[in-house]
Amino acid sequence: MDTRTGLPVVGMVGGGQLARMTHQAAIALGQSLRVLAQSPDDGAALVAADVQIGEHTDLDALREFAKSCDVVTFDHEHVPSAHIRALAAEGFAVHPGADALQFAQDKLLMRTRLTELGFPAPRWRTVEGLDDLVQFGDEVGWPVIAKATRGGYDGRGVFPLSDADEAAALVATGTPLIVEERVRLVRELAVLVARSPFGQVAAYPVVETVQRDGICVEVLAPAPDLSEELAVAAQELAIGVAKQLGVVGLLAVELFQTADGLLVNELAMRPHNSGHWTIEGARTSQFEQHLRAVLDYPLGETSLAAPAVVMANLLGGEPGGMSIDERLHHLFAEDPGIKVHLYGKQVRPGRKIGHVTALGSDMSSVRARAVRAAKWLQEGQW
Amino acid sequence: MDTRTGLPVVGMVGGGQLARMTHQAAIALGQSLRVLAQSPDDGAALVAADVQIGEHTDLDALREFAKSCDVVTFDHEHVPSAHIRALAAEGFAVHPGADALQFAQDKLLMRTRLTELGFPAPRWRTVEGLDDLVQFGDEVGWPVIAKATRGGYDGRGVFPLSDADEAAALVATGTPLIVEERVRLVRELAVLVARSPFGQVAAYPVVETVQRDGICVEVLAPAPDLSEELAVAAQELAIGVAKQLGVVGLLAVELFQTADGLLVNELAMRPHNSGHWTIEGARTSQFEQHLRAVLDYPLGETSLAAPAVVMANLLGGEPGGMSIDERLHHLFAEDPGIKVHLYGKQVRPGRKIGHVTALGSDMSSVRARAVRAAKWLQEGQW
Numbered sequence: 001m002d003t004r005t006g007l008p009v010v011g012m013v014g015g016g017q018l019a020r021m022t023h024q025a026a027i028a029l030g031q032s033l034r035v036l037a038q039s040p041d042d043g044a045a046l047v048a049a050d051v052q053i054g055e056h057t058d059l060d061a062l063r064e065f066a067k068s069c070d071v072v073t074f075d076h077e078h079v080p081s082a083h084i085r086a087l088a089a090e091g092f093a094v095h096p097g098a099d100a101l102q103f104a105q106d107k108l109l110m111r112t113r114l115t116e117l118g119f120p121a122p123r124w125r126t127v128e129g130l131d132d133l134v135q136f137g138d139e140v141g142w143p144v145i146a147k148a149t150r151g152g153y154d155g156r157g158v159f160p161l162s163d164a165d166e167a168a169a170l171v172a173t174g175t176p177l178i179v180e181e182r183v184r185l186v187r188e189l190a191v192l193v194a195r196s197p198f199g200q201v202a203a204y205p206v207v208e209t210v211q212r213d214g215i216c217v218e219v220l221a222p223a224p225d226l227s228e229e230l231a232v233a234a235q236e237l238a239i240g241v242a243k244q245l246g247v248v249g250l251l252a253v254e255l256f257q258t259a260d261g262l263l264v265n266e267l268a269m270r271p272h273n274s275g276h277w278t279i280e281g282a283r284t285s286q287f288e289q290h291l292r293a294v295l296d297y298p299l300g301e302t303s304l305a306a307p308a309v310v311m312a313n314l315l316g317g318e319p320g321g322m323s324i325d326e327r328l329h330h331l332f333a334e335d336p337g338i339k340v341h342l343y344g345k346q347v348r349p350g351r352k353i354g355h356v357t358a359l360g361s362d363m364s365s366v367r368a369r370a371v372r373a374a375k376w377l378q379e380g381q382w
Numbered sequence: 383m384d385t386r387t388g389l390p391v392v393g394m395v396g397g398g399q400l401a402r403m404t405h406q407a408a409i410a411l412g413q414s415l416r417v418l419a420q421s422p423d424d425g426a427a428l429v430a431a432d433v434q435i436g437e438h439t440d441l442d443a444l445r446e447f448a449k450s451c452d453v454v455t456f457d458h459e460h461v462p463s464a465h466i467r468a469l470a471a472e473g474f475a476v477h478p479g480a481d482a483l484q485f486a487q488d489k490l491l492m493r494t495r496l497t498e499l500g501f502p503a504p505r506w507r508t509v510e511g512l513d514d515l516v517q518f519g520d521e522v523g524w525p526v527i528a529k530a531t532r533g534g535y536d537g538r539g540v541f542p543l544s545d546a547d548e549a550a551a552l553v554a555t556g557t558p559l560i561v562e563e564r565v566r567l568v569r570e571l572a573v574l575v576a577r578s579p580f581g582q583v584a585a586y587p588v589v590e591t592v593q594r595d596g597i598c599v600e601v602l603a604p605a606p607d608l609s610e611e612l613a614v615a616a617q618e619l620a621i622g623v624a625k626q627l628g629v630v631g632l633l634a635v636e637l638f639q640t641a642d643g644l645l646v647n648e649l650a651m652r653p654h655n656s657g658h659w660t661i662e663g664a665r666t667s668q669f670e671q672h673l674r675a676v677l678d679y680p681l682g683e684t685s686l687a688a689p690a691v692v693m694a695n696l697l698g699g700e701p702g703g704m705s706i707d708e709r710l711h712h713l714f715a716e717d718p719g720i721k722v723h724l725y726g727k728q729v730r731p732g733r734k735i736g737h738v739t740a741l742g743s744d745m746s747s748v749r750a751r752a753v754r755a756a757k758w759l760q761e762g763q764w
C-alpha cells in the first residue's frame with residue numbers, strides 16, 4: 001500500500017506501451033503504476049514516477065520490485081515461469097499466476113490444454129521432427145502454418161509452409177514448433193474478458209481484427225454484422241477459457257471466424273492491442289479493467305461508448321519528411337475528433353509506435369477516418 | 383523538444399490535480415508533462431516522471447523550469463505577474479501570458495476590463511473604504527457580496543455582508559475588496575473555451591454548476607433545459623472574453639443565469655473543475671484541449687460523448703471508518719459504470735480529493751448515480 005494515499009500499488013513487469021497506458025488508468029484510480037523497465041527510455045518509463053530499471057529475466061530484480069507492490073502483473077509474456085512461481089512461493093501476489101500464464105507463453109501447452117478442454121481449434125499437431133510436418137501437410141493439405149511454440153508476436157514466429165522443402169528448411173533451424181492447418185477464414189475476431197481472483201468475469205463486445213503481414217492493423221468494435229448468436233458464443237468461449245485456465249486479469253482470445261463457426265487462434269493474458277479501442281470506446285478501458293481485476297476490485301462496465309469504434313495501429317514508416325509533431329498538427333486540423341495515442345518510441349519500420357481511434361455512428365465512415373489518420377501519421381501523405 | 387520522442391515538452395507550474403490529469407492527457411499525445419511542484423507528495427508529483435520541486439513564487443526556480451520546456455503553463459493562478467513577464471521577456475513561451483492571466487488573478491482588474499468591454503456583470507464597485515461598501519449596500523440593497531480582489535477560490539475570499547456593521551468588520555481586516563450586488567439567480571452556468579496562439583477557438587457545451595458553501599459540488603452537462611438561444615449566447619460571451627483578453631489555453635467563464643439573462647461571475651485560465659466531466663463526457667478532454675491550445679495544435683472536437691454527463695466532487699470527509707480503498711470496492715460493486723478520479727491527496731475535511739463522473743441517457747438518473755457515489759466515497763454511507 002502507498003502510505004501517502006492509502007491505495008494499493010500495482011507493479012507491472014515491462015515498460016512498453018501497455019504499461020504506459022496502464023499508468024494513465026492507474027492515475028485515475030488514485031494510484032501510480034510501479035514499472036520494471038529495461039531502459040529509462042521505455043515508453044512507460046518516460047511517463048511514470050515509480051520506475052525500477054531491471055531485467056524481467058532476473059529473479060533478484062523481480063523480487064526487489066515485488067517487495068514494494070501489492071500485486072505484480074505483466075506488460076508482456078516473457079517472464080520465465082520459474083521466476084513467477086518463485087515469487088508466488090515467497091508470498092507475493094502475482095496475477096496472472098504461472099499456471100495460467102504458461103498457456104499464453106507456450107503454444108504447445110495452450111493447444112494441448114484447450115483441446116483437452118474441448119475448445120474449438122484449427123487441426124494441429126506437435127512437431128517432433130520433419131516427418132510430423134510433412135505428414136500433417138499431406139493430410140490436411142498444403143500450405144500449413146508452423147508456429148514457434150514460444151516467443152512469437154506480431155507475425156514473428158509464424159511460418160507459412162508451402163511444401164516439404166520449406167518444412168525441411170524450417171525444421172533445420174531447430175526452433176520448437178507446432179503446426180496448424182491453414183484455416184479458410186471468414187475473418188478474424190477477438191474477445192477480451194477480465195477475471196478477478198474472486199471469480200467475477202466481464203466480457204467486452206466482440207471485435208473484428210484486421211491483420212496485414214501478421215500484424216494487427218485495425219480493430220472494428222463491435223465486429224460488423226456479427227450475429228447475436230456468434231457474438232454470445234465468442235464471449236462464452238472466452239469466459240470459459242478464462243475460468244478453465246484460472247486467468248486473473250485480462251484475457252484476449254483471438255478467434256478465426258469460419259463458415260462452420262469459431263476457432264481459437266491465440267491467447268494473451270494482459271491488456272491487448274485488440275482492446276486499445278476501449279480507452280475512448282468503452283465505459284471502462286481495458287487498462288482500468290486489468291487493474292481492477294488484478295486488485296480484485298469489482299469489474300467495470302464494458303459497454304460501447306459509441307455505436308462504431310475503430311482503432312488503427314501506427315507502424316513506424318520510413319523516417320524523413322515531416323516530423324511526427326508536424327504530422328500531428330495537420331491531422332488535428334483535418335479531423336478534430338480523431339484520438340491519438342503515441343507510445344514515446346523511436347520510429348523503426350514496422351514497429352508499433354502508437355494508435356489512433358475514431359468513434360461515431362457509422363462504421364464505414366469511422367473506419368475510413370481511422371485508416372486515413374493512421375496512413376497520414378505513418379507515411380506523411382493522405 | 384524531447385529529443386527521445388521528437389515531441390514538445392509542456393511544463394505546468396503547480397503540482398495539483400489539474401497537473402495530474404493534464405499528465406494523463408499528455409501521455410496520449412506522446413508527451414510527458416513536466417511539473418514544477420512544491421512537494422514530492424503533490425498529486426501530480428506522485429505520478430509524473432519529470433518533476434522539479436520548487437516554489438512558483440521563486441523566479442530562479444521558474445527560469446530553471448522553463449529552460450527545459452517548449453511552453454510553460456499553469457495549474458493555478460498564483461504565479462506573480464512580474465515573474466511571468468520576466469520569463470516572457472527572456473524569450474520563454476508562457477501561456478496564458480501575464481496580460482491575460484492578470485484578469486484571472488485580480489477581480490478588480492477583471493471587473494474593470496470586462497465592464498469596459500461591455501460584458502454583462504452584476505452591479506459592482508471598487509472598495510476604497512467603508513463608505514464605498516455602505517453606500518453600495520444602501521443603493522442596491524443588502525445583503526451584498528464583498529470579494530477579496532486576489533487569492534480567493536472555492537468560496538474563500540467571498541464575504542456576504544448583511545449590513546454596515548459586518549461591512550465595517552471586514553474592512554477592518556485590510557483585505558483589498560470589490561463589492562457586488564447579490565444577484566437573484568436562476569442557477570449558475572459555466573462555459574469552457576480553448577483558444578490557441580493562432581486564434582482558433584473551441585467552446586464546450588454549456589454546463590450547470592451546483593455550489594454548496596461556495597464550493598462546486600456537481601456539474602451537469604449539458605445544462606438541463608437551457609434554451610438554444612441562451613446556450614449560444616453563453617458560448618459567444620465566453621469566446622468574446624477569450625479573444626478580447628488574449629487568452630491562450632483554456633478559459634472557464636462562470637456565469638449567473640438570471641431572469642434577465644447572463645452575468646459573468648468569475649474567470650479561470652486553466653483546466654477547471656467545471657470541465658472535469660469532459661474526461662469521459664466529451665470527445666476531447668479539457669486537459670488534452672489545454673495542451674493542444676498552448677502548443678498551438680488545432681483544437682479537438684468538444685461534442686458530448688453521451689446525452690447526459692454529471693461530475694460530482696469528492697470532498698474530504700471526516701476520517702475514520704472504512705478506508706477509501708474499501709469504499710472503492712463497494713462503489714464499484716454498486717455501480718460498475720461510475721468513473722472515479724482520485725487525486726492522491728491526503729484527506730482533509732472540505733478538501734477536493736477527487737471526483738466521480740456518471741454518463742447515460744437520462745439526466746436525473748445520471749445525476750442520482752453521481753451524487754450517490756460521491757456521498758458514499760465521502761461519508762462511507764449510502
